[in-house]
Amino acid sequence: MSSVIDDVQVVDGSFRDRCGRVFLHGDRVFRSLTDEGLSDWRQISRTRFFREGSESGQIVRTWESHPAALPADLSDAVLVLEHERIPAVTWPWEWSFSMLKDAALSHLELMLAALSEDCILKDATPLNWQFSGGRWVLMDTGSVVPHTSGHTWEGYRQFCETFLFPLMLQAWKEVHFQPWLRGRISGIPVDQFARMLSFRDMFRRGAMIHVWLHSKLQTKRLSSSAVSDSVREGGFDRSMIVRNVESLQGVVQGLHWRESESEWSDYDQSSEPVQRDSAEKEAFVECVCSSRRWTTIWDLGCNLGRYSEIAARFSDLVLAFDSDHLTIDQMYRKIRRKEIRNIIPLVMDLTDPSPSLGWRHRERLNLEQRSTPELILCLALIHHLVISGQLLLHDVMDWLASFHAEVVFEYVDRQDAQTKVLLQNRRDVFIDYSRENFLAAVQARFEIVDEYSLPCGTRTLYHLRPHTRRFESIETNGV
Amino acid sequence: MTIFNMIEQPVFAYLDPGAGSMLLQALIGGGAGLYVFLKHFLKMFRAGAFRPARRQTACVTGKHAEGT
Numbered sequence: 001m002s003s004v005i006d007d008v009q010v011v012d013g014s015f016r017d018r019c020g021r022v023f024l025h026g027d028r029v030f031r032s033l034t035d036e037g038l039s040d041w042r043q044i045s046r047t048r049f050f051r052e053g054s055e056s057g058q059i060v061r062t063w064e065s066h067p068a069a070l071p072a073d074l075s076d077a078v079l080v081l082e083h084e085r086i087p088a089v090t091w092p093w094e095w096s097f098s099m100l101k102d103a104a105l106s107h108l109e110l111m112l113a114a115l116s117e118d119c120i121l122k123d124a125t126p127l128n129w130q131f132s133g134g135r136w137v138l139m140d141t142g143s144v145v146p147h148t149s150g151h152t153w154e155g156y157r158q159f160c161e162t163f164l165f166p167l168m169l170q171a172w173k174e175v176h177f178q179p180w181l182r183g184r185i186s187g188i189p190v191d192q193f194a195r196m197l198s199f200r201d202m203f204r205r206g207a208m209i210h211v212w213l214h215s216k217l218q219t220k221r222l223s224s225s226a227v228s229d230s231v232r233e234g235g236f237d238r239s240m241i242v243r244n245v246e247s248l249q250g251v252v253q254g255l256h257w258r259e260s261e262s263e264w265s266d267y268d269q270s271s272e273p274v275q276r277d278s279a280e281k282e283a284f285v286e287c288v289c290s291s292r293r294w295t296t297i298w299d300l301g302c303n304l305g306r307y308s309e310i311a312a313r314f315s316d317l318v319l320a321f322d323s324d325h326l327t328i329d330q331m332y333r334k335i336r337r338k339e340i341r342n343i344i345p346l347v348m349d350l351t352d353p354s355p356s357l358g359w360r361h362r363e364r365l366n367l368e369q370r371s372t373p374e375l376i377l378c379l380a381l382i383h384h385l386v387i388s389g390q391l392l393l394h395d396v397m398d399w400l401a402s403f404h405a406e407v408v409f410e411y412v413d414r415q416d417a418q419t420k421v422l423l424q425n426r427r428d429v430f431i432d433y434s435r436e437n438f439l440a441a442v443q444a445r446f447e448i449v450d451e452y453s454l455p456c457g458t459r460t461l462y463h464l465r466p467h468t469r470r471f472e473s474i475e476t477n478g479v
Numbered sequence: 480m481t482i483f484n485m486i487e488q489p490v491f492a493y494l495d496p497g498a499g500s501m502l503l504q505a506l507i508g509g510g511a512g513l514y515v516f517l518k519h520f521l522k523m524f525r526a527g528a529f530r531p532a533r534r535q536t537a538c539v540t541g542k543h544a545e546g547t
Contacts, residue, residue: 152500152501152504152505153504154497156500156503156504157497157500160500209503209506209507213503213506214499214500214503216499217498217499217500217502217503218499219499219523222498222499222502222519222523223498224497224498224501226498226519227498227501227502227505227515227519228501230515230518230519231501231502231504231505231512231515234505234511234512234514234515235510235511236504236505236508236511236512236515239508240504240505240507240508240509240510240512241504241508243507243508243509244504244507244508247507
């Protein structure tokens with residue numbers, strides 16, 4: 001069909017689907033289909049739920065395409081689809097509780113719509129969903145297939161392990177689910193999760209069936225072929241899957257994370273420096289952001305997103321990071337309420353960011369491989385990174401410079417009340433943390449476009465622009 | 480529940496996790512699915528699937544540690 005050339009890139013994370021592969025050509029995203037994939041596509045693309053889902057944005061917009069090139073190993077593709085490009089890909093271990101819960105409910109809602117037209121979502125992993133344009137979007141159109149009567153829902157256990165158990169873990173045990181999903185991208189195994197539940201937990205909605213009984217049935221004395229034969233002979237039909245999906249909807253809707261306060265959740269409202277300097281900081285940030293239109297802005301240590309919201313007015317996309325789960329959860333709910341569509345809040349400890357994971361470390365890429373900022377907001381974060389996170393000051397500046405992006409930076413002096421709090425009960429070994437060293441590190445890597453001393457007298461804002469030459473690591477001997 | 484709590488189920492390398500999930504869906508689906516669930520459940524019960532597992536104490540050494 002198309003010529004085969006090599007300047008296209010197969011997306012490594014798409015290898016599990018034998019009916020098609022995703023590949024990139026420039027800025028465009030394509031999916032090649034095999035014969036089987038083509039047959040599924042022909043059927044699902046004619047359905048009302050698929051068409052309506054695509055129009056409403058619940059399913060990524062997809063059309064048949066004829067790319068100029070195909071990857072060499074996909075030359076046998078019988079059809080190529082093109083997908084609308086999603087501006088930023090994020091992973092479930094970067095989401096907050098409400099984000100995972102909304103993704104789970106979107107999945108179940110789409111399942112019901114698909115089942116009403118004899119189709120089904122064969123996979124049930126949050127990795128198939130992205131938060132984009134202010135809503136949850138199914139990316140993996142290949143997971144929507146026609147449903148064969150008499151067959152159960154293949155993705156049921158996957159749904160439990162990747163959506164339901166992480167949500168239950170957070171809601172019932174107040175244990176953050178992100179490290180569990182990051183530690184095992186296929187989720188929390190049912191037998192492992194069952195062991196975590198107490199006797200009291202067994203009486204919570206969904207625990208007895210979806211966890212406890214589910215784990216007890218993981219035994220070698222059951223064989224799929226025997227069970228599937230009798231399930232088919234017993235008259236298993238679509239309505240039974242619908243009942244299961246509706247039951248799961250009830251369970252997921254009933255899961256609430258009741259945490260009301262964390263170290264950072266009320267920082268924006270109660271912190272004295274934030275209150276005192278906020279008007280000046282907002283004006284400075286707005287001045288830089290409004291200087292042009294940006295494609296992507298990163299807000300590092302965003303808290304509740306006060307500055308992300310300013311940035312969002314001048315950027316196509318804002319990725320807002322904070323290590324505090326509750327703060328990000330509150331921010332997510334706020335932007336949903338305010339219908340801000342171009343901010344993606346993410347739970348991320350910048351001293352231990354998302355690594356590349358999965359097969360050959362290529363299946364799920366790390367943060368820096370997925371997004372490139374044009375502007376970075378790094379406000380009142382440096383003292384946390386250097387003192388609490390024990391990072392080296394010059395190394396942090398190296399890292400910021402590596403993006404070749406402009407930076408709005410807030411330097412917090414040693415004399416600042418918040419810095420003193422961080423140094424309390426801690427041996428002060430942070431000899432590199434001084435204004436002189438900071439300025440030396442900045443001048444080696446950036447041009448200072450503008451600076452402004454905040455009224456408190458211990459904090460300074462900088463607008464930094466990277467030197468035009470490509471950054472090369474600078475040996476500064478600790479500066 | 481008491482029956483299940485008596486046992487400590489080992490994790491088997493070759494178990495078929497899809498089968499249990501499939502059977503559970505028959506139960507949740509209700510109707511005819513309930514019959515299918517009970518049929519297999521009783522079979523498993525009779526086959527001793529829910530008897531307490533004997534804990535293995537022997538060391539795996541030499542030949543026994545080689546490929547399985």
